[in-house]
Amino acid sequence: MITVMVVDDDAEVRARALRCLARPEIRLASAANGRLALQDAHRLKPDVVICDIDMPEMDGFELLSALRDDPELGKTLVMMLTSESSRDSMRLGMSLGADDYLTKPFTGEELVEAFEGLMRRRGRLDLVIDSAVRQQEAQLRRVFSHGLDGTPDDAGLLTVDVSPGAGNRTVTDGVLLHCDLRNFTDMAARLTSDEVVALLTEYGDVVGSHVREAGGHHVQFAGSRMTALFTHSPTLDRRARPRAEAAAQSMTAAAVAMSRWTTREFGDRGLPDAEIAVQLHALAGASPGWESTLAIGQPQGEGDAVHQRAVQNAHLAARAVKNALDEKLASLTDHRFMEGDAPLNLAGYRLVRRIGRGGMSSVYLGVCKADGRLIALKVLEPRGEMETEQMLRFVREYTLLSRIDNPNVIGISDQGFSNEHAYIAMEYFENGDLRGRLHGPMAPDAAVKAMLQLAGAMEAIHALGIVHRDIKPENLMVRADGSIVLADFGIAKSVASSGAAQVLVTQQGSLMGSPSYVSPEQIAGHELTPGSDLYSAGVVFFELLTGARPYQAATMLDLLKMHARAPIPLLPETLARFQPLINKLMAKRPAARHASAASLIRDLEALAP
Template sequence: MLTLLVVDDDEEVRAKAMRALAGPHFRLASAADGRIALEQAALLKPDIVICDVDMPEMNGFDVLAALKADPANASLQVMMLTAQSSRNAMRLGMSLGADDYLTKPFSDQELIDAVDGLIKRRGRLEVFKDSVTQGREDSTRHHESTIALQHAGTGGDELTDAAVLYTGIHDFAAIAAKLSASDMMRLLIEYFERAGEPVLSHGGQNLRLTGDHLVALFTRDPRHAVDPSHRAMQAAQEIAQTVPFLVGWVERHLADYHLPALSLGIGLHVGAVTVDEETGVVSGPAINAAERLKSASLELGWTIVASQAVVDMANTSNPALHLGRSAQLVVEGMKQPLGVSEVIDVRAPAELTLFEKTISVVRKGLVDMAESTLAPARDKLADDAAATLRATVHAHARQIARASKDALSEKLAQLRSADPSDTTQPIRLEGFTLVRRLGAGGMSSIHLARRDADGALVVLKVVQLDPAAPDVTARFVREYALLSTLDHPHIVRIFKQGFTDNMAYIAMEYFENGDLRSRLKGPMPPQQAVRLLRQVAGALGAVHSLGIVHRDLKPENLMVRANGDVVLADFGIAKLTGIAGGDDASLTVSGELIGSPSYMSPEQIAGSEVTAQSDLYSLGVMFFEMCTGSRPFRSSSLVELLSMHNRAEVPTLPPTHAHLQPVLARLMAKKPAQRYATTHMLLQDLLSIQPQDAQA
């Protein structure tokens, strides 16, 4: 097993590289800057380092020079990643001992090919094995590879008309961020097994898994009378037909995550391909073009994107192809735009001519003669291929899931410790660029960020999780996935979230006017207090209908819009982390009592079950504060403050707000059963108040 270290200050580049290279043959590690890279290199003794050139503080050339200066790294190979394609930059890197260069942006296949080149120089050809034939006897593997090459008419490893199928899950990185490592692995296994079966059944070879992508080769083969391009199209169509089954599987097994509908992209191209006879590794222009077509499928809105070369070759054996729209695509590395078509249906071959029928009968007779001899061996190879595919899929999915979560965890740890204003290079996280840190606590940090897609300002909250409390973490993930589906004027909009075993982040709406605490300068007029009470009650009603309890309702968690409306935010984070913001100390008694003492319900204090009525009690405390300018219970002693919540009478509102006393009394009742059963009942009560006081 080789150890690879990926060094880049751009988290997306690191994650992309680690997803592409993840597999059972590599131990992967990553570093966000040069200093960490040297520390990692000293600890891990990597075989290959893939290092960015343009990094703050210590650039890639400095890292390269330091690595090559250490005698312990005599066999270390270094590949430089750079957006600089100038001869001077390449000359400097080579003079310092770089083994290869790769220019950004790069495709998964380009990175794999470059790493494969380095491995070959090391004399380690066994690292990349044919994923389908891995685990068979060496003689069987060599025999099958030789048959495919001989009948391609080359007698060597250069194929000029191989059909390439490249497929993957759209926006997989965003989906992976929301899933636990185990559930990500389950999804990948389901997808790869469903996609791999049609490839094998139609004679696909040199099948390889890279990240969430599957690539396979179709060549001329005496065991298959149908043209390679036609077989690749048939496999693509059957893969596309698995999408409803995958969507159903996600709905059944991953419903709590509320993922977007799963969709696939499939690219098909035919052209020059190189196959390594010993390893089964495929490379060449046709592979890169097929990957580009797969990527273009999302923008085009097609599932299967086939180049004109594939269509033309398939039409020679099946002129009844059903094609949809067509387009011209600019493909990197090609001088002319590539004509592409949407594949709708791959129909059965057209009616044969008399001559073709005669040839077919003769061929069938020859096949039948050999069937009794070849069938057992053929069936065994097919069974071996299917078994190997399953084993490879499981191992690959496990590696990908771990690598993805490790990369995200590393980035979130970097965000918690870094201040964007102190760095020369922007700090980025999955489509967001940090602007500045807004605040930090013992277990969380809050950052202002700009969304790359449209430049809008958002808040990124990074939270430390407790690995020893997986149930709490799972509930947190489920609840935020649910909340992200809500579209309510008084609930914070959640744009994106992701988590690992010990970290989580939430990208949410930014409020430049701050929170309600900053607006509580004294008593509010009754009309204003009732207006805000109705807004929060409406938001709580929507949240409670999903089975979610906020658990930490207080002015700091109500954000203020430009028009003065309030918006409910920060659901369940206090319960998750043990942090209660504002000027209240956080409380933990026997691991259960967590919250803000001034707004805590009696049942929370007692460590009893927290329900929707607990939120209503906290809402009552806030309502009193809005009406009077002060909290209902105040004490310098924490024990006494908690006792007042448990035993003291409901406080009395001033005469100007006396008509609201019945509402307050029911909200702040000591027993949950005596409070409003639902927020709808509270809103009905508010409607009975004088119209001038009930305006929302």
């Protein structure tokens, strides 16, 4: 059923048009002028408007302009009726967005023929749009599939043409702002389709408002990404670059707002904090084509327009990411690689699938050919000038792990080299990490039990002179029996007085560790001791008990300042018995913390049931 509205101040013309168009599949409506038609259009949402030009109160041109400016009615097909046959009148109507033109007087056959031709064109356009939507959805699905494996997904997602001649609007002072909601696929995996739509809609509203406030002209959404265009404007105080930079800086506040929203809406899902990555790209002298973008320069209705585009993108991306997740699940069930994920050749092992990817290595699920055991293979993928440094760090990780024999520290079974790769074979954890188990606060008894196991792991590595430097829930793996295992020694350091593992391959002044769990001495660049790991363990303990990290800030710099100087936060009254332990673990001075992990174990045992 489609709705057709005939608008003409001549009652006879209206009646004749309604008679000619009367069909079971068409709902008909009419109005005597543009003002009345616009009122009814908001209620009826017509698919087609056939309107006269010369009418009292609001003429056809004014009605056409109002329809095109309305976010809900902007796509309505409009056929203009007029007794004027001048080219100027037709040109004006077409410039305002008319879809067709019919000159009075017209016969019934001419009206029906024009109407059917308009509908055929709309049908072809719908096919083109549907095809484009399907292609975009398929592209998003591929991108999200790679994202689930940890593969960088930058390629081809935002297809903004910045080549000369791409459009008829030359930009001499243009800047593109790219924003990406990081961890989106991780979030989507823990949400329903409707919740993914809500998440991306909120994201679009939040970042769109910041772009609008900074004077951005266009917005393009593509999955978890948004691109905005800033150009020089004589009506704004600043040129394009400063406005784009202001919008980029405001994305920190946008990320904080998104984190608060996700906590409020999905606090029990264990979603990671929202992070928005930002990139600026100069367009000096380029001519980008922005036909697929949303202009937001008009003062009226722009917020609704951005919201509408955000909603459209959210529905498309939700379907794409859920399809990607379904495909990923099927590949996991079938023990097969995704398309384009060709297996490596490592002697003695059959690789099943990639299960993770970091900055310098990938982790694969494999099968040991000798005994059929499932194992995890961490494979080094050295890149460019950093290859030597990465190899040193990778070898050091094996050196450190090979010295440890403790049930709460990840075990390794092999190290080797293929023609192109170095690899470490280690224990596989099908239940993932502790982060995936955090759906709000953990029961206090369970938190103490987990901390006892972590403390046992720290006691073992510290006894060998090893400081982990990156203790956090993501590096605490969970076995099938629920026990906790400390993993990922990629940035661990030996502080022993001798041995090859002393080599420190990080540049002086670089921060090794995760900002939310880093110790004050790590921030200051001071010597690291086992107490540095104890501080990070205190942050983890606080999070296990409360479901939230002790320090949260709008910027990483502010977060680091809080770790360095802010008072230790208080636990809720119901958890007050754990406050002395938290205070000791998170003391700013290393000397005020536990003397050793063994000391921590004694305090935890005193709190255990």
